[in-house]
Amino acid sequence: MFWQTRAMPLPDGDRHLAHRLVKEGALLLDVRTEAEYHEHHLENSLLIPHDQIAQRLGEVLDAQGGDRTRPIVVFCRRGGRAAAAKQVLVANGFSEVTNLGGIGDW
Numbered sequence: 630m631f632w633q634t635r636a637m638p639l640p641d642g643d644r645h646l647a648h649r650l651v652k653e654g655a656l657l658l659d660v661r662t663e664a665e666y667h668e669h670h671l672e673n674s675l676l677i678p679h680d681q682i683a684q685r686l687g688e689v690l691d692a693q694g695g696d697r698t699r700p701i702v703v704f705c706r707r708g709g710r711a712a713a714a715k716q717v718l719v720a721n722g723f724s725e726v727t728n729l730g731g732i733g734d735w
Contacts, residue, residue, distance in 0.1 A: 638724075639700065639725055639726060639727035640727065641712075641715075641727055641728040641729075641730070642708070642728065642729070642730050642734070643727065643729075644729065644734050644735065646727060647702045647704075647727060647729045647734075647735070648735075650700045650702055650727070651673075651702055653700075654699070654700075655699065655700035655701060655702050655725075656675060656689070656692050656693055656699065656700070656701045656702070657671055657673060657674040657675065657702050657704075658674065658675050658677065658689070658701050658702065658703045658704070658714070659671065659674040659675065659676045659677075659704060659705070659732075660676075660677060660678060660679035660682065660703055660704070660705050660710050660711055660713075660714040661676070661678065661679075661705050661706055661710065661732070662678055663676065663678065665706060669732070670732075671704075671732065671735055674704075675688075675689075675692050677689065677714075679705065679710035679711070679713050679714045682714045682717045682718065683717050683721075686717075686718075686721050689701070689718065689723070693723075697722045697723050697724060698724050698725055699725065700725040700726070700727065701718060701723060701725065701726045701727070702727055702729050703715050703718070703726060703727070703728055703729065704728070704729040704730060704731060704732055704734070704735065705731065705732070706731050706732060707730065707731040708728060708729075708730035708731050708734075711728045711729065711730065711731075712728050715727075715728045
């Protein structure tokens with residue numbers, strides 16, 4: 630798999646990379662609000678609002694099958710909340726995280 634052979638951090642804002650990673654099994658993490666999620670969401674995305682990421686890291690790890698090196702594609706409405714969520718994830722040992730940006734970038 631692409632992500633298992635890399636030595637550099639994942640770049641942000643690359644929709645082609647995000648699609649490829651998800652196709653290969655990356656977690657698609659929606660960090661918008663529940664209301665935003667119910668209005669429209671990406672199929673098979675996991676919703677954890679950005680302000681709950683730090684408290685719900687166990688759910689992320691469970692969704693990753695216990696593997697902190699499995700890629701995560703995080704997104705929100707425009708990218709700002711996804712950037713904050715990415716910082717929390719990386720600070721907690723999730724090494725392969727990319728910020729897609731906004732849901733419209735998908």
